[in-house]
Amino acid sequence: MVPPAAVLTDIEGTTTPIAFVHRVLFPYARARLAAFCAAHAEVGGVPVPPLETLYAQMDRDEKDPVLKTIQGMIWEEGYAAGELKAEIYADVAPALRRWARGGVRLYVYSSGSVPAQKLLFGHSAEGDLTPLFQAYFDTKAGPKREAASYGAITRGIGIPAGEVLFLSDVEAELDAARAAGLRTCQLVRPQDGTLASARHPTAVDFAGVAQQFGLPHV
Ligand SMILES: CSCCC(=O)C(=O)COP(=O)(O)O
Numbered sequence: 001m002v003p004p005a006a007v008l009t010d011i012e013g014t015t016t017p018i019a020f021v022h023r024v025l026f027p028y029a030r031a032r033l034a035a036f037c038a039a040h041a042e043v044g045g046v047p048v049p050p051l052e053t054l055y056a057q058m059d060r061d062e063k064d065p066v067l068k069t070i071q072g073m074i075w076e077e078g079y080a081a082g083e084l085k086a087e088i089y090a091d092v093a094p095a096l097r098r099w100a101r102g103g104v105r106l107y108v109y110s111s112g113s114v115p116a117q118k119l120l121f122g123h124s125a126e127g128d129l130t131p132l133f134q135a136y137f138d139t140k141a142g143p144k145r146e147a148a149s150y151g152a153i154t155r156g157i158g159i160p161a162g163e164v165l166f167l168s169d170v171e172a173e174l175d176a177a178r179a180a181g182l183r184t185c186q187l188v189r190p191q192d193g194t195l196a197s198a199r200h201p202t203a204v205d206f207a208g209v210a211q212q213f214g215l216p217h218v
């Protein structure tokens, strides 16, 4: 099997425990949301929605771009103050380093804003992982469950879709990526209680991904 030239990875449930996002990051932002709204009338030129709207979006885990921008700005203060430290699964950094050394190009695609993605990978217990990635994509590329988003990303990075391996825990995202011609692998992390897809190859960690797809591994 020809190994993929590039890996595009999701964050929550793939590189990072779902519990860290839902029990640490989201509550951290929620607790500081009222103060943020009192201090900011707009973010990036867009008016900040009413507080109740933002709370309701958080309750529904809506991937709204303004909400994601606000969360990222609040987390930035948390990382800077040393109150937040990003949790990344132990198998992820060694695999990413090996893949990057082997010439595999690495990309991130998450609903979290690009600045929030860079903060997360920049503040891991394994150190700053951001130099490993060539580029980051958020919902500005489109929703993660739509094939067109993956087409936009592969055109943007200039690598044929069939040479890009997309990693995610969410079957609907993998379906969309495959519809756009990408190769797919589902991360079925026991800690996250992910249900295995019958439609996609699965792996319990990044070492398993490497073995299945011929990526550099020990
Ligand atoms: C950048 S870390 C926070 C992730 C986040 O806000 C989120 O909604 C999770 O999205 P993902 O696409 O990584 O599942």
Ligand SMILES: [Mg+2]
Pocket: 010, 011, 012, 013, 014, 168, 169, 170
């Ligand atoms: Mg995910």
